[in-house]
Each structure stands twice: as structure tokens, then as C-alpha cells.
Amino acid sequence: MPRSTSAEILGEPLTINKLVLKNRIILGPMAVLQPTKDGRLSEQSIAFLKRRAKGGASMAIVGGSSANDWAWNEAPFFPNVRLDKDEFVPELKRLADELHAEGTAVFGQLFPSFGRMGVPRNGQWPIAASPKGVVMGKVGFPEGVYVPGGRVTPPPKEATVEQIKQFERDVVDAARRVKAAGWDGVEIAAHMCYFYASFLSPLSNQRTDEYGGTAENRARALRDAVAAVRAEVGPDYPVGVRMSVNDHVPGGQDEQGFAEVAAHVVKGGADFIAMTDANYESMGINAPSASGNMLRHGEAKAFREAVGPDVRLFLSSTPNVQEAAGAIEDGLVDASMIARQLLIDPDYPNKVIQGRESEIVWKNPKDNAIFRSLMTNVPIWSKQNPELGHEHPSAVLPTRGQKLFIWAAGNGFLMRIADIFARAGKRMKGQPTGPLH
Numbered sequence: 280m281p282r283s284t285s286a287e288i289l290g291e292p293l294t295i296n297k298l299v300l301k302n303r304i305i306l307g308p309m310a311v312l313q314p315t316k317d318g319r320l321s322e323q324s325i326a327f328l329k330r331r332a333k334g335g336a337s338m339a340i341v342g343g344s345s346a347n348d349w350a351w352n353e354a355p356f357f358p359n360v361r362l363d364k365d366e367f368v369p370e371l372k373r374l375a376d377e378l379h380a381e382g383t384a385v386f387g388q389l390f391p392s393f394g395r396m397g398v399p400r401n402g403q404w405p406i407a408a409s410p411k412g413v414v415m416g417k418v419g420f421p422e423g424v425y426v427p428g429g430r431v432t433p434p435p436k437e438a439t440v441e442q443i444k445q446f447e448r449d450v451v452d453a454a455r456r457v458k459a460a461g462w463d464g465v466e467i468a469a470h471m472c473y474f475y476a477s478f479l480s481p482l483s484n485q486r487t488d489e490y491g492g493t494a495e496n497r498a499r500a501l502r503d504a505v506a507a508v509r510a511e512v513g514p515d516y517p518v519g520v521r522m523s524v525n526d527h528v529p530g531g532q533d534e535q536g537f538a539e540v541a542a543h544v545v546k547g548g549a550d551f552i553a554m555t556d557a558n559y560e561s562m563g564i565n566a567p568s569a570s571g572n573m574l575r576h577g578e579a580k581a582f583r584e585a586v587g588p589d590v591r592l593f594l595s596s597t598p599n600v601q602e603a604a605g606a607i608e609d610g611l612v613d614a615s616m617i618a619r620q621l622l623i624d625p626d627y628p629n630k631v632i633q634g635r636e637s638e639i640v641w642k643n644p645k646d647n648a649i650f651r652s653l654m655t656n657v658p659i660w661s662k663q664n665p666e667l668g669h670e671h672p673s674a675v676l677p678t679r680g681q682k683l684f685i686w687a688a689g690n691g692f693l694m695r696i697a698d699i700f701a702r703a704g705k706r707m708k709g710q711p712t713g714p715l716h
């Protein structure tokens with residue numbers, strides 16, 4: 280039998296529980312949706328996602344969404360989509376209808392808390408597995424991303440068992456709303472340095488109770504959340520997690536350690552794991568310039584061996600078509616989840632599947648201006664894709680001043696000067712500093 284082409288492999292349908300996706304290319308979650316100030320989907324949110332659906336993505340994951348008031352209060356990216364309001368359900372349903380008309384499934388990404396990345400705000404102090412703040416970019420930022428003076432998040436308080444149980448109930452309620460809105464599945468956020476992620480690795484979990492210590496204990500909060508959601512939505516509804524696969528931080532947990540945790544998590548009834556490499560301390564690896572790191576470094580293989588063939592695995596950061604198709608053909612992963620490349624070329628999925636690879640507009644791997652926009656709450660735009668960020672005429676566009684600011688924030692020389700001043704200011708206030716780049 281001749282080997283299938285990459286287009287054929289990525290164009291093949293994928294079953295997740297009872298859901299059939301039309302192909303293997305998924306739009307990764309990105310909190311760039313410009314929801315309204317009170318957390319409703321805006322016309323722009325829907326137009327942005329619909330454009331990617333028209334481009335052929337088989338599934339769209341709605342990023343960074345609040346499952347409760349707690350997450351809404353402390354969100355580092357603001358505003359985000361609220362999934363904790365029953366009265367929003369009819370509007371959420373409209374998104375499902377729009378995407379289903381294009382043959383694209385829609386999943387909600389549920390955050391009950393941003394954990395170690397939570398911002399102290401609204402009289403609320405962040406909580407996580409253990410009181411460990413994040414030294415952002417400890418082992419480097421993505422190319423073109425600088426943080427003058429560095430950013431070290433304040434140590435969160437240790438979550439009580441009652442708080443863990445409350446978040447579980449909140450995630451269940453959000454999943455119920457997402458299902459009622461006709462969305463096709465849910466993904467519980469347990470990656471980067473967010474709440475559930477803080478339990479998974481000994482690097483951020485120093486608890487001595489039933490949520491700390493062994494891999495089984497560190498998986499417990501997330502496994503219980505998955506099981507509770509499963510009990511709510513029933514056996515046929517797709518439920519998964521977005522989970523870190525490697526800390527890539529000295530003293531952190533490697534792919535074998537995360538894979539062992541994953542094997543416990545899926546016992547809660549997860550249908551899929553959307554794999555995320557690294558975290559905010561190793562951001563340069565999380566959003567790399569090169570394609571296919573997770574294949575080269577062995578994370579995909581370790582996860583497949585740990586969870587078996589029935590749990591669907593989504594690969595990250597592998598826009599290279601042959602690499603992604605090869606990993607699917609080899610049985611390492613089941614789908615390719617693509618984020619930044621689909622900002623630049625929303626038609627990437629159709630071009631790949633129709634064998635029109637030569638027409639793909641490739642994202643400049645060194646250009647991470649969009650990340651700088653996200654980190655400074657500036658509306659996104661791109662010279663490579665002039666329609667990005669205003670797929671709907673009502674979208675808020677960046678001002679000239681904001682564009683200049685984002686350009687300057689990516690200039691190494693200017694950022695080194697800004698760093699000197701920021702560091703001096705922080706030293707005077709007794710605040711901790713972190714890496715610039």
C-alpha cells in the first residue's frame with residue numbers, strides 16, 4: 280500500500296467520543312476574541328472564529344474563558360468570555376450555529392482560576408496548589424518578546440480543599456452551560472501556570488495532603504474535575520484537558536513525569552489531551568519559532584505510551600505539514616492544533632487538505648508582535664494578514680500610538696534601556712525582578 284499523502288492524513292475525519300471532526304487541523308485557543316466588557320461574545324469574536332472555520336479548521340477552541348466569578352476577577356487577559364452566566368447561553372448558542380454552518384465544532388476552554396498567573400484584584404488574592412509565584416521567562420521568552428525589569432508574580436495562597444471542591448463545582452456548571460449552548464465539547468485548562476497546572480508538577484506543588492506528593496495525588500484535583508464534568512454531561516459528550524507536557528525548567532518535571540500524571544488524569548473520563556509544551560517560566564519553548572519540538576523531544580511519544588491509543592492527543596506548534604502528518608501516521612498524535620499560524624493564514628487548513636501547500640502564507644517565525652499585544656492588552660493586527668483583528672467592522676483597532684508601542688516593545692535596544700529604568704524602579708520599591716528576554 281502506498282503511504283498516504285500529508286494532505287490525506289490531515290484531511291481524514293477524527294472521532295472524539297461520539298463527535299466526528301471533518302479533519303485533523305484544530306484552531307488552538309487564543310484569547311484574542313475581543314469579547315464585550317461584560318464577557319459576552321462580540322460580533323468580532325464570532326467573525327474571528329467564523330473566518331477560521333471558513334478556512335477549514337475542524338474545531339475551534341474558545342480560549343481563556345472564565346468558568347466562575349473568581350477567574351473573571353483575576354484574569355490576566357481582560358476581558359474574556361464568561362461561561363458562568365446562564366443568561367449568556369442563547370448568545371453562546373449563536374456561535375455554535377455560525378460555526379456548525381461551516382462544519383466546524385466548537386469547544387469551550389474552562390478556567391475556574393488562573394492560579395499562579397492570577398492578578399491580585401477586586402479584593403481577591405490568587406490561590407494555587409502551593410505558594411509559589413512565577414518567574415516569567417526564567418529560561419527565556421519567545422523571540423521578540425521582552426519584559427523590562429522582568430515579571431515575577433506574587434506568591435499565591437495555598438488553595439484549601441473547600442476551594443478546590445468549589446472550583447470543581449464551578450467547572451461542572453460551566454460545562455453544563457457550554458453543552459446547553461450546543462457547543463460540541465469542553466476542555467479544562469490545566470497548562471502553563473494556571474490553577475490545575477500548579478498541582479501537576481512537584482515544581483509548583485509542595486502539598487503534603489492528598490493533593491501532593493505522588494503522581495496520583497498531584498493528578499487528583501484535575502482527575503476529580505474531569506470525573507465531575509463527565510458525570511454532569513454524560514458518557515457521550517467530549518471532555519478533555521489542556522495539559523502541560525514538560526516544565527523545561529531546571530528542577531522541573533519532564534515528559535515522563537507529566538505522562539505519568541496524565542495516565543491518572545484520564546481515569547476521570549477524559550477523551551482527549553491538548554498538549555502544551557513548557558509554561559510561563561519557559562515561554563520561549565511554549566511558543567517556539569521552530570516546528571515540531573514535541574516530536575523531537577519525545578513528549579508526544581511519552582504521552583501516547585502513558586494514555587494508550589484511545590485517548591486523542593492534540594499536537595501543538597507543528598505547522599510543518601509533513602511533520603504533523605507523519606506524527607499522526609505514526610500513531611503518536613491524532614490531530615494538529617495550530618494557533619499563531621492560523622492568525623496569519625486562516626485558510627491554512629483548506630490549503631493543506633487540498634494539497635495547495637505552496638499557497639500558504641507562512642507566519643514569520645521570529646515575529647511575535649501578537650504576543651506583545653496580548654501581554655499589554657492591545658488589539659491585535661498583522662501586516663502579513665491585513666484583515667486580522669477586524670474580521671468584523673465593529674472591531675476595536677489599535678491606535679497609531681499603540682502600534683508604535685508594540686513595535687518599540689519588540690526592539691532589543693530600546694528594551695535594554697527600558698530594562699535599566701524598570702529594574703531601578705523595582706529595586707527602590709523592593710519588588711523582585713526577572714529576566715528581560
Ligand SMILES: Cc1cc2nc3c(=O)[nH]c(=O)nc-3n(C[C@H](O)[C@H](O)[C@H](O)COP(=O)(O)O)c2cc1C
Binds near residue numbers: 342565619
Ligand atoms: C495571542 C495569543 C493568545 C493565546 N491565548 C491562549 C488561551 O486563551 N488559551 C490557551 O490555552 N492558549 C493560548 N495561547 C497559546 C496558544 O494556544 C498556543 O499554545 C501557542 O501559541 C503555541 O502554539 P503555536 O506555535 O501554534 O502558536 C495564546 C497564544 C497567543 C499567540
